[in-house]
Amino acid sequence: MAAKEMYFAFGSNMNPERMQQRKAFFTARVGAKLLDHKFSFSFKRPDGTGAGNIRPEKSSVVYGALYTLEEGGLDKLDVFEWVDRGCYRRQNVTVETLDGERVEATTYVVTEDFYKEGLLPRRDYLNHCLACKDVVPTEYYAFLESVMEAKEMYFAYGSNMDPETMRQRRVSFAARVGAKLLDHKFSFSSRRPDGSGAGNIRPKKSSVVYGASVVYGALYTLEEGGLDKLDVFEWVDRGCYRRQNVTVETLDGERVEATTYVVTEDFYKEGLLPRRDYLNHCLACKDVVPTEYYAFLESFKEICHD
Numbered sequence: 001m002a003a004k005e006m007y008f009a010f011g012s013n014m015n016p017e018r019m020q021q022r023k024a025f026f027t028a029r030v031g032a033k034l035l036d037h038k039f040s041f042s043f044k045r046p047d048g049t050g051a052g053n054i055r056p057e058k059s060s061v062v063y064g065a066l067y068t069l070e071e072g073g074l075d076k077l078d079v080f081e082w083v084d085r086g087c088y089r090r091q092n093v094t095v096e097t098l099d100g101e102r103v104e105a106t107t108y109v110v111t112e113d114f115y116k117e118g119l120l121p122r123r124d125y126l127n128h129c130l131a132c133k134d135v136v137p138t139e140y141y142a143f144l145e146s147v148m149e150a151k152e153m154y155f156a157y158g159s160n161m162d163p164e165t166m167r168q169r170r171v172s173f174a175a176r177v178g179a180k181l182l183d184h185k186f187s188f189s190s191r192r193p194d195g196s197g198a199g200n201i202r203p204k205k206s207s208v209v210y211g212a213s214v215v216y217g218a219l220y221t222l223e224e225g226g227l228d229k230l231d232v233f234e235w236v237d238r239g240c241y242r243r244q245n246v247t248v249e250t251l252d253g254e255r256v257e258a259t260t261y262v263v264t265e266d267f268y269k270e271g272l273l274p275r276r277d278y279l280n281h282c283l284a285c286k287d288v289v290p291t292e293y294y295a296f297l298e299s300f301k302e303i304c305h306d
Contacts, residue, residue: 005074006105008032008095010039010064011052012128013077014135022080024073031135032066032095032103041121041147043087043110049175049221050119052129053110063136066095066105074106081108088114098135120151120174120221124254152227153258155179155248157186157217158199160230162284169233172223178288179219179248179256186215188274188300190240190263196305197272199282200263216289219248219258227259234261241267251288275305 004027012018016029038057041050054062067073074090081088088108095105121129126147133141151174159165163176185204188197204213220226227243234241241261248258274282279300286294 005069007067007069008105008107010062014065015128015131024076025070026067028068030066031098034062034095037062041119042117044114044116047177049122063140065135152222154220155258155260157215159281161218162281171226171229173220175221177219178251181215181248184215185213188272189270191267191269196275216293218288279304
């Protein structure tokens with residue numbers, strides 16, 4: 001075992017393919033557990049989603065993959081764990097293989113500056129975590145698999161792109177990322193009682209002549225019941241908007257099934273302009289949409305209603 005490094009992975013690095021991609025080469029990978037610790041997705045990523053972390057908690061157990069790394073493997077992992085940015089730090093732990101052998105190993109834990117409870121992972125991150133079926137117990141795998149269950153995916157393209165609007169409406173969310181809906185066009189074609197327009201989308205095929213028809217927006221991971229709360233503000237009971245299932249694509253290329261709201265024919269009218277306060281909520285999307293799309297929305301400042 002000379003010049004070998006023992007590494008305990010509990011998150012996306014449980015996926016051996018990910019380790020190979022990161023050139024953290026290993027000679028062995030077995031199942032192991034860390035007692036008196038709890039796993040959660042409590043590393044706050046730049047996009048608002050969560051990545052794996054562990055914290056001490058009596059009587060809890062974290063399962064994972066114990067790697068025997070080639071020399072220098074941990075130095076390579078430091079780069080991907082953003083140790084130099086103060087995101088994760090190395091920690092020595094004593095794990096137990098599923099055969100009962102106790103082993104001293106190194107793992108990574110989140111620093112306080114990047115720690116936040118209540119987050120959910122991106123689907124692609126979770127898929128890496130789920131590449132652990134061969135090294136963790138069935139019940140623990142089921143726990144990881146259930147993380148995204150009872151969650152509702154919502155694609156907002158209008159005023160609800162503003163996270164503060166969502167909070168004011170008491171619609172709790174665990175994550176908010178940028179996404180796009182292809183072959184659709186955005187306009188302020190929902191006729192409001194005061195004659196101004198609110199956001200709406202309609203199908204419109206992309207073409208060689210006019211280019212791509214794309215609507216950008218915020219993809220929220222809502223807590224269960226979030227859509228029921230939104231129904232009230234979207235006036236679903238009055239027949240103004242209705243729910244519609246769509247397939248959106250995150251700006252990282254992941255395809256996600258989500259729910260959005262579209263205007264019914266009775267409240268649809270082209271050529272409307274938004275009120276300034278409504279437009280300002282729409283403009284709280286600068287962090288999740290491309291620069292050109294933001295400029296398109298911002299151009300309505302010159303002609304909107306005060």
